[in-house]
Amino acid sequence: MSQQGAGLRVVPALAVGIDVGGTSTKAVVVDGDGEVLASSTVPTPGGVPGLLEAVTGRRDWARAVVGRERPDAQLRGTGVVVPGIVDEEAGVGVYSANLGWRDVPFARLLRDRLEEPVAFGHDVRAGALAETRWGAHDEMSNVAFVALGTGIALGLVHGGLIVHGGGRAGEIGQVLVPEPGTGGHAPLERVASASAIARRYTERSGLDVEGSLDVVARAHRDTVATEVLDEAWDALGGVLAGVVALLGDVTIVVGGGLAEAGTLALDGITAAVEAHLDAGAGFDVRVVPARLGPLAGALGAALLGMERADDDAAAPA
Template sequence: MTRSGPVLAVDVGGTSIKAAVLDPDGTEALRRVVPTPFADGPDAVIGALRDLAADRVAAASDAGSPVRAVGVVVPGVVDPDAGIARYATNIGWRNAPLRDLVTSSTGLPTAIGHDVHAAGLAELALGAAVGVADALIAVLGTGVASVVVSGGRVVRGATGTPGEIGHIPVGDPGVRCGCGAFGCTEMFSSARGVARLYAERTGRPLDAAEVVARLGTDPDAAAVWQQATGTLARALVCGTLLTDPARIVLAGGLAQAGDALVIPTKDAVAAGMPWRAAPDLVASPLGARAGLLGAGILARELS
């Protein structure tokens, strides 16, 4: 594969599966998004992934821009060398041979990676971590996770799961997470967590974007947001003390809240370690596209 040709990028999330054909500069074409059928079980999610990948490969060929490779990023524990999704709480699969399954449905070489690791690659190449040697990139979507950058490189760790701030237990210890532990950050600071907190407080089902839109006019939304940002800040303090980043980047769909997220989180992080200077904290310009762009980078690295 040449690095100049288009590739297919697929980002599997707990809420939706996004796919697009990407040029080397990240320009998207033929984007399509389908719901993640997690309620129907892991086999249904795999089927939706394979169907979407095959559909977009065919669409690209019909449009006269055939793709040369596929990059798929997924949540949970991933073995990229083997092309296997080992485990994901939100989806429920175990040891799913995604690389082989996607290759069989598209006929193309396929790279499998962790969605947050891929988002980190995108931030380093195209986003808010360009030129930053040491960074902590927190991705706030259906769940919460982070990428540790040290010396300009994404840290892989012993098991491929460094920076799991979504499961640092800094929230209410009486709330059980889907992972089985209690008080995990993502139960309060993810998009799903914000929606859960608001529904429990008011009895009204709103998604996180709708809660954010009510800030300034809805005291319940303000209270939920304060809990979400405060919990996130405590996790980021832990991450900062462990990894000492020069910059914290807030990425993922929830980061599109902009200053409404950055300002209270930044203030709470600074208050959480008054004895030292807090790292710079910014929202990613890539928003929810970081995972998809990272999937494209993985596909382009195939030779």
């Protein structure tokens, strides 16, 4: 409406993206090029009502930021993303172990609560979209964004579009892989997630660490650290080799906490993917670090909000 009221003057459009995580909720205000005007992080309250309250709070924060810092601009498009199993099409949060919900009709609840159109999505898939559009890697229309955190999830963008798979696309953390040292099998995320790396190091060395980055930091002087990391890269490489072979043309973007481990993790993962593919077959293995860091999910949410606003504007009244 304000767009029409502005006549021929072009009003810069901003969007707000809100990423509800297991422990914290991140919000960003961004412009159409993905430039972050402001960001904010608050703890995620327990329960769905508390969560809706937190989302409303972040949206109000965003409005205040825009009113104060960019009164010339319009806040156009809001997106909210959540973790777990998310059916974007139905607008439902199907399941989240961390946040403890099942079958929550978020799209409807958010629209009722915020009293405006809201785009709703999945944190990692939205992050994949943001890395594709704004991550500044060249020519990435096919992206497998792997988030290595408490668990492992993958957001697949193919031909520039998010692959939803009925809410289940990218759950590679649940593929069973040989479990090093036991002769059995375990879900990939029990071997190769950031949490698993820290836990496995402590189990084997008896030493406490402050997360997976601490294990990475020990790798040059501690054979247990090297061993745990090599096992993690090998397990991850086996599954990602299948992704490369299936799609033929895909860039693997490594995100999550371990992305900050730098070249050691990237080189390790790249070598492991290559080691799981026949060298003579000429696969093009591309593994790059995520560029958007911990804000990828919130930026993806903002992108979804923009797309939603564009769709609404284009739809016949």
